[in-house]
Amino acid sequence: MKTKLRGFDYFNIVVLILVSIICVYPLWNILAVSLSDGIYAAASKVYLIPKGWNVETYRYVLNNPRLGVSQGLWNSFAYTVVGTLVAVILTFLTAYPLSKKRLVGRKTIMLIFVFTFVFEAGIIPNFIVYKSLGLVNSFWVMIIPNAVNTFLLIIMRSFLDALPEELEESAYIDGANDLQTMWKIYFPLARPAIATVCVFYSVAIWNQYLVPAIYLQKQSLKPITVVLYNLIVAGSKDGTSLESIRVHGVQLLPQNLQAAAIFLSVAPILVVYPFAQKYFTKGMLIGSVKG
C-alpha cells in the first residue's frame, strides 16, 4: 500500500484539525476565562491562556450559597448516583424476564413498552399523574419516572437474549431457581451491557433540564442545569444575578463568574468521558443496528 502523503491527505488533516478545534475551543475558552481576572475577561482579552491567573472565581462561586452552584452540583450528583442505581436495577429486572422465550406474553408486554415509547402522552398528562403521585417538589421525580427507558431496555434485552440458553439449563440441573440463576449467572455475564446502560442513564440524569424545570420549584432541590440557566440566561435578562466585586485583589465580574459556573457543571462529565465514550459507542451500535 502507498504510504506517501499526498495533497489530499494534507487537506484532509487540516480540515479535521479545524473541526476538532471547533469542538474543543468553546469549552477551552470558558476554562481560560474562568481562571482569568475579571478585568481581562470583561474586555474580551482572553482567548487561549488565562490572564491574571487566579482561582478566586471558583472559590467565590462555590462558597456563595446565594448563587446555588454548589447546592446544584451536589443535587445533580445525588440525583445521578441514586437515579442511575435505581434505573439500572429496574431496567435489568425488567429486561431479564423479557429475554426468556418461555415467558408467556413477552411479545405483548414488549409491544406495550415500544408503544408507550413511540406514542408520548405529553407533558401535561404526565404532570397531572406525577402530581397525584406526589412528585412535585420531590427528590424522586428525578429518579423514578424515567427509571425504565425503552431504548435501553431493548439494548439490555438483546444482550441477554444473545447469551446461550445452555447457561440456564445447567443452572437448573444444579437445582437453582430463576432468581438465583439471574443473580448468580446472568447478572455477572451482563456486565458490559450494564456498564453501557449505566453510562447512558447517568449522562441523561446529569443533563436533565425539562423535568426539574417543571417539577422542582424549591431552590434546595434544583439541579445544576436549572441553576446554570437561571444564572446565565434568565439572569442576563434582568442583570441581577451576578455582581461585580473585588476579592483578594482579583476583580470578579459576571463574565468570569459565569464561566466558572459553566465549567463546574461540565467538569464531572470530563472526568468520566474516557470511560463513557467507549460504552456510548457500543450502546449506539447495539441500539441502532440490531435493535
Next chain:
Amino acid sequence: MQTALKGKPPGARGNVWNKIWRSRLLYLILLPGLIHMLLFKLLPLFGLVIAFEDYNVIKGGIHSIIDSKWVGFAHFEKFLNDGYFWKLLKNTLLLAFFNLLFVFPIPILFALLVNEVRFRKVQRFVQTVTFFPYFISSAVAVSILYTFLSPQGGLVNVALEGLGIQPIFFMAEPGWFRPLYVMLNVWQLFGYNSIIYLAAMTNIDPHLYEAADLDGAGRVSKMFHVTLPSIAGTIVIMFILAIGQIMTVDLDKILMMYNPSVYDTADVIQSYVYRQAFATKGFPNYSYGAAVGLMQSVVAFVLVISANRASKKFSDSQLF
C-alpha cells in the same frame, strides 16, 4: 414430578397455565417494571382524555379526569381555527427541516474524511474530540452560546466589531433563532452521528478498493465511487429514521434559547404547550394544551411507524 423436571428450566413444558405457574418467579421479577409502566406510561395515556374535556385545574388530580365535563373535539376545533396554531406548525416544520438539512448530511461527510485518515491514532483522536459535545447538557451548550454571543464583550461580537460591523444581539433577533438552533445541534451531534457511518465503512470489502486502484481511481474518486455507495444502505435507513423523528424538536434547547422577542420564529408546538401549562401568567389551560399536544403525538406516531415500515423494506434493520 420434581425429579422428572430436574434439568429443565421451569415452564419449558406443559400447557399455558402450567408454563405461567412454573415461571412465576420470572413474573415476580418483572412485576416492578410492569407497575412502573402502568403508573408512568399508561396512566398518562389515560390522562389524555382531558383533551376532550374541560379539565378542572383547581380540583386537580387524577380523579378530576373522571369528574370533568366532556366537550368532545371543542379544543381541537378551537386551535385548528386559531391562526396561531398554523404559525406554530409552520415554525415546527421549518425548524425541523433546516435541522435535517444540516444535521443529517454533515456526519456523512465528516465520516468520509475521518475514514481517509491513514493513522489510527489521528482517527481516534479526532473521534474522541468531536464526540465530546454530545455529552454536554443543553443547559451548558446554550450557556456557552450566550456568553459567546453576548453583545457585551462576547467573542463573536468582538470579532464583528473588528470587522467594522455593529454588535448584534443574536438572542433577541427572530432571524437568528433557526440558524443558531441548527448550528448548536450540528455542533453537539455530528461526531456522535458519524459513528454509525464509520462503523459501516469498516465493513467495506477491501477488494473493492483494490479493483478501483487497478482502474486508476484517485483518492477522492474512490471516496465517492466506492465508500459512499457501499454505505448507501445505512444512509437510507438513517434518513428514513430522521424523517420519522421530524416532529421531535429539542424542547430543552428551545425553552432555554427563546424569549418573547423571538417567538415569531422560535415558538413551536411543544414550547407552546409547555407555556399553556407551566408558564402562563393567567390561568393554566391544561385541556387545550393537552389537545394540541395530542395532535402532535398522533402525527409523530404516524411518522415514526411509517418510517419503521419503510426501513424494514430497505433492509433487515429497524428501530424496533
